[in-house]
Every structure is written in C-alpha cells, then in structure tokens.
Amino acid sequence: MTAVPSTSSNAQNPEHPQNPQNIVIVGNGQAGIQLVDSLRKEGYTGAITVIGEETHFPYQRPPLSKDFMAADKEPKPLPLRAEKFFTDNDVDSRLGVRVTSIDRAGHTVSLSDGSSIGYTTLVLATGAANRELNVPGSGLEGIYGLRTLADAEAVHARLDTVRSVVVIGAGFIGLEFAAAARKRGLDVTVLEYADRPMARALSPVMGNWFAQAHRNLGVNLRLGEGIASFIGDGSGQGNDGQASERGHVAAAVSTTGETYPADMVLVGIGVIPRTELAEQAGLSVSNGITVDSAMRTDDEDIYALGDCANYPSHHAEARTRLESVQNATDQARHTAKSILDTHDGGRDYTELPWFWSTQGDLRLQIAGIAHPDDETVLRGNPDGGKFSVFCFRSGRLVAVESVNQPADHMAARRLLAQERTLTPEQAADLDFDFKAYSKAAAAGV
C-alpha cells in the first residue's frame, strides 16, 4: 500500500480509526530529517514518526571533523533543524530509542523501549557505522572513531591534553581531522596503506596534490604504510586517570615496522552501511539496502535512502552507495515524492552527485563521479592552490574536482546535470569561458 496525503484532522494520531496513515522513519540523521521536511512540503498531512537511537537532538555531522575540533571555538553541534520545526510540522520525534525489528506482515516496528508502532509506509534512513580496526592493541584507551556527536565530544576533550596524534586512514574524515589537529599545533602522523590519499574517490592527480598539501601543513603522511598494532603505555590507566584493564595507547606500529608515538589515535578507515534491520526483515541487501530508482526496497511499503541505501546510479552507470549530505538530501526529496506519488517528471532518481571536504584552508569540491583511470585535464594553478581537475571517460566529461575554485564547481554542476560535455582542449584553455558555457547549457542554449 502506498501512502497518500491525508485530510484527516487527526493527522497526528496513527491509532485514530479515521487516520490509518503513519509514515515511520528509522533514523533521524540528514536523510531522515530532510524526508520529514519534504513530506510536509509535498502536502502530506498524515502522521510522521521519526525514531533515532542517539539521544542528541538531530545534528549535522560534517562539522564534527572540522570546526568542531578547533581549539578556539566552543564545540557546539549544529542542529539539522530548529526545535520549532518538529512542533510546527507535527512530528512524533523519538530520541534515544532504537528500532529492533520489523514485522513486515503486521506492518509494525518494535522499539528498544518495549513498545511497537504501526506503519503504512516505513523508511530506513539508518546511515552507516564506522568500520572498526582489528589489530593487536585496538582495544586500548585513547583510540577513537568519529561518526557521532558523542565520538566528537570524546575526541575534542582528549585533544586538549595530547601532543602526538596518529590518524589511521587518509580518507576525507582522517585528513579533515589531521588538518584540524595540525592547526592546534599537534604532531600528526597519518598512516595510509594505499599509495595516495582519498584514493577511492579522487583522481590520482588530485590525490597526489593533496598528499603534498598535507605535508606542507606539517602532517607526517605515510603512504603505503598500514597499521599493524598499537602499543600500550603499561600504566593500567585510562583517559581519566582511573584504573583500566586495557591501559592507554602510547604508540602505533606500522606495517613497515616503524613506530610512531601516539597520545591518541583517530581511526578513519571508512564505514559500513547499517543494514541489520533490513537483513533481519528479509529485504535484499548488497553493500547497502537494495532499492530501485524510486528508493523503494523489494517490499513496496518500505523505502531506504542515504548512506544505507544502494541504488541504481544514473551518473555512475552502476549500482552504487554514496556517503554525502547531497546524496542524503536529494534522495530524501525524491523519496517523499515516491511515497506520495507526486513526481512531476519520472520516478527515476537522477540527481547529480556532488560533495565537499574542508581540510584546513583547502576546500575540495567534487561534481560527478570520477574513476581512477579517467583521463584528466588540469585547469588553473595548482602551485597557487586554486585549480580544477576535469575527468573524462571515453571523451565525455564525467566529473570535476576543484580546490578553492567554487566557480568551477558550480559551473561543473550545471553542465553535468544537463549531461552536456566539453572537450579536453576547452577544459584546459583558460581563455575558454567555462562559466558562461555552463550557464548557456543550463538555459538550454
């Protein structure tokens, strides 16, 4: 059954016999909260219940590895919406409660507080969880992940007391944190087993440029060197000076046998999608919850979106799972229309993926999806820290990566969204007016 806009005056009481509609959203992160917003904007007046296992008011994750770590600012979370949003939109928001199972036949979910809720449409916006390290010494105190506000608060508190930091993994979060720690004047070593940073998402030319940029900041970036083990301080004490069976981390040993002093360690080795509920409910799962291009799972009353969802990507020309604010937000807008059947165009999700990462003073922006073997063309001035890399596949522009070049990024988004291309020669030619060209493309000229 598909939910349709309700006209009931008892919209907020899902148990009310005249108002059987209740859209239940599991997860109150970027995707879940945007979905609430979009459902109301699309005219849905029935009940909405949002369930989030974290106890905090819904907040934005991106600042946690950036401004939140600054020494000179109070670490305050940025809310995803003002508190008023939830009352204005009649949202039944449950914090600190986990959905433990789904009864698809009965159309109910069970909660960790022992209650259950009926749904007409269920949406899984469960996000992702940090991938955990499993090397000797991983259980020592002072080794952190960074996904939640609770993680960020623990890391921030620790930063005030340390001198040397080791970061495991030169992905976006690891490098954002490394740059923030350097800004505090700390000794920072980053261990990365690949031969360049952010290798999964960036062209080699941009990845190599970032490697040098971080070294220029004073980061001891060790490429081709993974983590082998951690050494404890043997004190038998944890962060708080209290007795701890585990003891506290003192050093990291890399796969090449080097030892790096570590008063604390940040592990940033990627995430795994939160698919446990979907699996338990017998939904199809493969690197995320499998959805169609309307964001629907193989149960017609259950949708999934954001970090946890694996969808057929028009731009990647393959099934994919993305981890970004844009992805969560645009998929939420699309899902609202799919649930309410209010798509004015087709039901296929085709939004262009884009992403940003702020590493110290370097602002990286990516439009489209690059592959490591794409042909690349450089435009701008890498030595001056302002340039873009245009990625071509079979002669077609597929992605543009920009550093401190927001105008290129915006132009690239306009162009790629229209599926218009340009030649590698045009991309390289600084006299070619890329901005005007992309504006004309967007205007259909």
Ligand SMILES: Cc1cc2nc3c(=O)[nH]c(=O)nc-3n(C[C@H](O)[C@H](O)[C@H](O)COP(=O)(O)OP(=O)(O)OC[C@H]3O[C@@H](n4cnc5c(N)ncnc54)[C@H](O)[C@@H]3O)c2cc1C
């Ligand atoms: C430190 C950090 C920095 C980032 N920086 C950037 C950036 O610069 N740019 C960018 O584009 N993206 C960035 N991201 C990624 C971006 O924040 C995510 O892609 C986005 O938050 C995904 O939204 P989501 O709603 O899918 O998942 P989430 O935001 O993870 O929300 C999912 C929520 O569901 C809850 N949940 C899961 N299972 C259950 C259950 N069974 N019951 C109840 N609740 C449940 C989880 O606890 C979580 O709160 C960053 C992420 C992190 C962690």
